[in-house]
Amino acid sequence: MITRNLDIVYAADILRQLDNVLILTHVKPDGDALGSALGLAALMRGNMRHAKVLLPEPVPEKYRIFAEGVDILTQAPENPEDEFDALIVVDCAANERVAAGAGFDFPREDISILNIDHHPGNAVKAEWTCVLPEAAATAEILVRMANLIDWDITPQAATLLLLGIITDTGCFRFSNTKPETLRTAAELLENDADQAMIIDAVYFSMPRSQQLFTAEMVQTHTVLDFDGQYACAVIPEELCKKYQFNMRDGETLIESLREIRGVKIAALLYQTADKKVKISLRSKDPETPVGPLARSLGGGGHEMAAGVTLGDCDLQGAAAILRGEVSKLL
């Protein structure tokens, strides 16, 4: 059963009453997933609560410095209901995307779940749900909640939460950047968030091999279609091997397609280890949103940034299916 979406004031009061929680986020965590999960743990610790974060996968290298000093479990506890008051799921829109690791059932009935997110269409099964699609990042919602319940924001929490806002807004370039987003970021800077550390780690630390990988992706594996309005990169496994590049670190690769003049829709396709095709989608034009497109293929996300995983087809087959859907928009 999906619970009704709670008012943020009510949800913040639920958060205030929790003393000892386990925080979870989505598989293949991005900057907002990590910033929100680790930031919420830091926030709670700074306000006399206990919080651990469950991260069964390795943290992408560029985010690793942000995880230092946070209590992280890499293996799910067998009986979380004995150890914790509740689970808090942040920035994750679907039950099957909750990164819990082996032996951990999700959703579950034996422990309360608080679900905090900004993805429209969030369907995580939880006792309490607070989804605010107008927030640029889940981290932004967490700051608003902290303010509502008068929690202190420590410099560490501020840095982690600002990481979430900066990455989900593409450093305040995307259309989800609202006055409230900038005010929230300003507040985090007032609380000594280390903005320079975030910018250095996220934007000025690309490994040379990734830069070369990106160049070859753009030059050899990208097709411009529909009069240059659609840029699609199909990444063969050999390219990853050549540069020893792990697509787990490829969160921002699609930006080099989106930044091309005239492109309205950008797509990036690669094959996952279990032989499915993962598609990332971005739109630059509100008239051609990619959220509905992703949902029509069984995926999800935001209107301007979405994704879908297709089984039962190879890269070229997936690219053809996608082109068919894109042709309805362009």
Ligand SMILES: [Mn+2]
């Ligand atoms: Mn997010």
